[in-house]
Amino acid sequence: MIGSEGRKLQLVKRNVPKFFVSGPYADLASVVIAMTEESRVPIRFTDYEKAGEHSNFYNEVKIWEVARATSAATSFFAPMEITHSGEPRRFLDAGIGSNNPIDELYLEAMSLFDKSEEEFDKQIRVLVSIGTGKPALHGFGEKVTEVAKSIASIATETQNTANKFHLTHKKLASRDGYFRFNPPDLSEVAIDEASKKGIIASRTDTYGNDAQTLEMVERWVSVAGTEKSALTLASAEEMDFT
Numbered sequence: 001m002i003g004s005e006g007r008k009l010q011l012v013k014r015n016v017p018k019f020f021v022s023g024p025y026a027d028l029a030s031v032v033i034a035m036t037e038e039s040r041v042p043i044r045f046t047d048y049e050k051a052g053e054h055s056n057f058y059n060e061v062k063i064w065e066v067a068r069a070t071s072a073a074t075s076f077f078a079p080m081e082i083t084h085s086g087e088p089r090r091f092l093d094a095g096i097g098s099n100n101p102i103d104e105l106y107l108e109a110m111s112l113f114d115k116s117e118e119e120f121d122k123q124i125r126v127l128v129s130i131g132t133g134k135p136a137l138h139g140f141g142e143k144v145t146e147v148a149k150s151i152a153s154i155a156t157e158t159q160n161t162a163n164k165f166h167l168t169h170k171k172l173a174s175r176d177g178y179f180r181f182n183p184p185d186l187s188e189v190a191i192d193e194a195s196k197k198g199i200i201a202s203r204t205d206t207y208g209n210d211a212q213t214l215e216m217v218e219r220w221v222s223v224a225g226t227e228k229s230a231l232t233l234a235s236a237e238e239m240d241f242t
Helices: 063-070 102-111 117-123 142-168 170-174 194-208 211-224
Strands: 009-013 018-020 031-036 042-046 080-084 087-093 124-130 178-181
Touching: 031 063, 031 102, 042 063, 042 102, 063 080, 063 087, 102 117, 102 124, 102 142, 117 124, 124 211, 142 170, 142 178, 178 211, 194 211
Parallel strands: 009 124, 124 178
Antiparallel strands: 009 018, 031 042, 031 087, 080 087
16 A cells, blocks of 8 residues: 555556555556557556546546456457547457566556656565466367467466566565465366366365465465555445446
């Protein structure tokens, strides 16, 4: 958490990254990553206004539209077309380029505060990165074998991003300010094989009960604290999904 001097920021990175803050951005700290079809660059949808946005497009986008955009996986779903403020835009799932969006989350959070990277790291209480297991290194199945070659690059990019972040933020990691949780190998489960969800559940349970994982969770809980943020306390009934 961050706000007045001496308070710290708590980041949680997962499929929908969030960071919890106090001050002018309290309750307004959700970030969703999608990729523009036109330029293939990651776009950060946020639920708060940001300085430098020269279009009302992002202020008018609906939650369901963002959900469709970030889940428009190539070969499974068509690109999501969103039109607001007279601007037609098409978006894809950002998994190809930002399957591990930790850098996008970090840059977004840092952009809210006028500090150097080193000073910003000191403000972070804890950053948690939650992986979805090692992606399959074979095709998606017979239905989409044409994208098989991209799977290896996705798996490599995801782990390389995690490793690079750890190495470039050693002080943050060494003081237990950064944790990466990621279940073990799931290489035999393709992305379109929902019937094998039992394998995912079993191996995730095993990972969660591993002694090293339990020790890391204890350290994380110790650092994170127990107070609730305003975002946690917000009622889902107050959210507008229309």
